[in-house]
Amino acid sequence: MQNTKMTQYATKTINKVNYTFVAEEVDDALNDTADEVTTKKQVILTRKTSKDSVIVEQPLQITLSWLEQGKVKRKVFTITMRTPGHDDFLIMGLLHSEGVIKQLQDVETIKLESGDVTGEGKYNEWLIKFTNGFIPDLSSLDRYMVSYSSCGLCGTTSLKTLQLKTDINLSYPEHKNILMVQSILLLSSKMRNEQGLFDQTGGVHGAALFDQELNIQQLYEDIGRHNAVDKVIGALLALDKSFQKAPLWILLVSGRISFEIVQKTIMAGISILVGVGAPSDLAIQAAKQFDLTLIGFASNKGFNVYHGDWRLTNETK
16 A cells, blocks of 8 residues: 655644643532532643644645747646645646646656755645647636635536546446445545544545555545545556556545545546545536446445445345
8 A cells, every 4th residue: 555654844843732621520518518518510721831743734836848839838737735745646636637637658757846945845846847749738727726725626627627528437337236335334444544644633634545355555645635636646647557447446535525526536537436524516416427436424334325326235245
């Protein structure tokens, strides 16, 4: 499994003051009698200073460069807030999810442009140079914008543009009744047990990719749920494991399931998307259109299937 590794600038140590209120039962001496002793609750306040680890949120600027009609062209693709680390995977996953690239071979180099900057900002500007003869199709993007970790590239996609970006069809007949229902109950705890950054900070989202045997193949964490998913997909591209014929990939994400998360899942050819929170209506519409199995409110006690129940089975194999 390719798991989350702590990077130098992923966390920061800060000072904090902790206040704790504890209710304790104490004897009420004023009402003491030989026959009766009453008690009452007293709130005790403790205050102490200590250090804490917090997750880092820094801007990532992605600039594209390509040769067109003998001239070098450059365009800032986006500036997105993310947790530093595995930025190359995040960039590749984002470019693929937005339909800019189809495969890793479309990219000649991914390199830092902020090498002269010191400190945590050193890794914030990246330049992507496309291979000779490759001209990126940017027409499907409504605008280039600053996006934030809470929403990803909000407003740039719709069901129509998603349909234009991909010809992927997830309706593989061999997926019928392929996964035991009980398997879904195990996913959340499997991912949670491997979330090192969450253990340290409590301030990150996670995305984990499982195979049919429920082995974690990729796991990444980031302050942005979309970024964690992009890192997983970018790692798949780097390993050339996406787009295989009818693989059963299961993607688990923390938090709610937005349309953008569904888009990224479909573009990567992943068949089952599971979230610990609720899906949006547009996410469900997209899942139905591309026959993605969409599962929400997943825990060790149960879950809801919003589309694609045909991939699950109660029968013991």
